[in-house]
Amino acid sequence: MRRVGILGGTFNPPHCGHLLMANEAFHALKLDEVRFMPNAIPPHKEMHNLVTDEQRVQMLELAISDVPYFSIEKVELESGGISYTYNTMCLLQECEPDTTFYFIIGGDMIDSLHTWYHIEELVSFVQFVGIKRPGTAAKTMYPVQLLETPEMNLSSTVIRQRCQDGGPLKYILPEAVEAYIRKEGLYGARKTT
Template identity: 40%
Template structure:
């Protein structure tokens, strides 16, 4: 089975994440995309606004009903800082026979050389870099072992971020259509991100 891994804080998950996953699914011929909320991301300084449990519940609400999308809590259960290489090695033990592809945005492709144990990770997975109109990827600038494991896929330009969604909610503005309906309901019921 070819599985795309989509990690992130998902604080909150939004339609941009889902569109990216669908583009990767189609471009790479994946069987499934697994959404993995991180416990503590190594590259982000600000702690998430929602609890890990709330982020997990929002991810589940967002992917419910899509036959190829699934939420996995491997990083949340593991605890501590989430390094992709450790997570992939654990998943390879849990799911032998699966081939894993790591989905990253075009902006993150350039950041790959800074990832923890990147050369080891590049030997374990194929990276699917999602390029957006107006964003250069310059993957040829990557070191060879990393560059050889990157496949680019096109996705539409969608200017939505979790940061912007949290800001809108803190200002009392709606986020309908920026997040899936069930996520919007969850945010409203739990009064998340209010100032």
């Protein structure tokens, strides 16, 4: 059985917190790979349509390009519509019956698991892996394997605001992602030539 981690999110933009979560889970669980899975329309977050799906994928490709055990799972983007984890994981399980999936979530998502679509069925065939985040309780009645990892209080919202304000992005974004954001003038960042 292959052991595959799935880290879903808007990745708007992808940042060092995402990479840290994926890397910690990869090593702690001895996974074969971790796939970053961008949502089409997330059910739990307001989507800021400041960038295209293609730009989000491009930023992810830049962020993970030097890590051989990271890849991008585009199934939710290709399906379109609201991205319900239950539907996605049913599809992945059907396509890859010889794979055990570990769905990696942050503390904020752990706290809201009770609101997820078909959560009772989902926990019966997907192992949830939780990474604590500062300011979250990281508690739920559902089975979640909590990992002891360095905590990073970083969000895409903060990064988008910094881009708009001209604030520093070094060490919170991979260099290639920062360069891409500046080159494209995303999130109100000043364009570079």
